[in-house]
Amino acid sequence: MLSRPPSPSPAAAPGLADVTASDAALRRFLHGLPGVDAVGLDARAATLRTRSIKTTSKAFAIDLAIRMIDLTTLEGADTPGKVRSLCAKGAAPDPTDRDTPAVAAICVYPDLVTTAVQALRGTGIKVASVATAFPAGRAARDVKLADTRQAVADGADEIDMVIDRGAFLSGRYLAVFEEIAAVREACGGAHLKVILENGELATYDAIRRASWLAMLAGADFIKTSTGKVGVNATPPNTLLMLEAVRDFRAATGRQVGVKAAGGIRTTKDALAYLVLVNETAGPDWLSPDWFRLGASSLLNDLLMQRQKLRTGSYSGPDYVTVD
Template identity: 80%
Template sequence: MPDTATFPGPGASNAAWRAFLHGLPGVDAVGLQERAARLGTRSIKESAKGFAIDTAISMIDLTTLEGADTPGRVRALCAKAAGPEPTDRSVPRAAAVCVYPDLVGTAVEALRGTGVAVASVATAFPSGRAPLEAKLVDTRAAVAAGAAEIDMVIDRGAFLAGDYLAVFEEIAAIREACGDAHLKVILETGELVTYDNIRRACWLAMLAGADFVKTSTGKVAVNATPANTLLLLLAVRDFLAATGRQVGVKAAGGIRTSKDAVKYLVLVNETVGPAWLTPRWFRLGASSLLNDLLMQRHKLRTGSYSGPDYVTVD
């Protein structure tokens, strides 16, 4: 675990950032993948399945991030997030609805009084290729419209070129622009090439002020995996031990079934402990997962699967 005395801060040179980040312990890729796979084989007791499914539902950021999104689609998604199963009030609500900045106002109005947060992707999502000034405008507009959470993407090009200072300063500037809104920093782990790079990007984001570190945009070939999520969990655990500041983790992209979701909950429980099994500290970014969770929940309660019209088609 790094010594806080070695942490670079605002004003540190690119050389200082390189020395710190490349001084982090190397990742044992084989060991990481084996541990993630081993944890993924663990079963949970039948009596705990209902708790696991409800916990997973409460952690979902229900997301629509398409060029064809309309206010009507966003309102429908908000209704589903606030009441996933209208005939059963015992079903937990989702954690948040995530939309593009121009639809934040629609989501805020639809979710008022429900307790479901509005999140917005900003900073030229999903590529991150835009001037900082444009990203700041994007962020401030989303916050002004009522977004309680901002999901930003890092400049992977700058990071891979070794310009760590530029990436740090950009995250810090977006963090300031967020004000009271939480900042989730998307690392886009599938484009960072190595596990060592993922660990470095995670520490860079946390030191710049991230409230959450997030695996992916869901828009690339490789998104959340058990191994890269485990690596983020290990990093936030070490960061908490070193600094006393807790940072959340969001696994996003490719998580479609209840079985998948439970594997991620086991990763959380076994790596950072049950205190993290809350939407405050762990999220699942998904668009199709909720339907499967609802069907599995119905199966647990009734003994049979529901018909094809039991859940809405997103």
């Protein structure tokens, strides 16, 4: 049911260097990727979703999911105060149980990076900033690069960029590639997450191509979506991206992470994604360094489930913070 890695031979790595030599070569490579069996992909994702995780495995998975969260606030109405309270929550998610692990990162708009960096000093939690005219990505390249440099200069550890979907869908793959590479350079030491915005790519084939394109251009992470459109992370499209990073490592030896973002609200959903990671990419990806969940309301549900496991009785929204 799963597609085979295109060419896992060691000779493939130098081979891949050529594919970005010209627009034509890149198109030939991306369109030469195996087609996605959509029915098989949906069925595989649905099957893995039914897996039951209980007791100690569930406790482990909940803590792992909390550690993988990029706790996100991306609203026009964000204030420094709201970002500070979110940072406090990320550092100690459940004040009634100090054993609760901290989240992986706090994700904010670029102008609030300074606030987040100050609030998170000494906690070890990363600051992630969206950049490049998030969420539409419709701005001149200079503006996008300036946006990125500013966020990095303010102290962002991770940059979440959006690809130019207009260019991608009209087949100008090299333009997209060069833009990602330019942002990659502007990031310096910061980690680059490339948002493909699966909901706007229309087909599974396009998602596979965009994944490979982003990885070839130097992405540290590929991310499903902005959370600002109708279709965000779904189990099938995340499964597809996990296959892409697995195949990419087999082809080049470089490991790339995956971030599923948008629409993941319940513990059940989160655990289903962890099953996908383990069964598709493998346990190597089962760590906050290689898989992230972009979410805001998910954390409260995970905390309520955690309290349920600890106390034996169901918890309620009165026992977690109101965000």
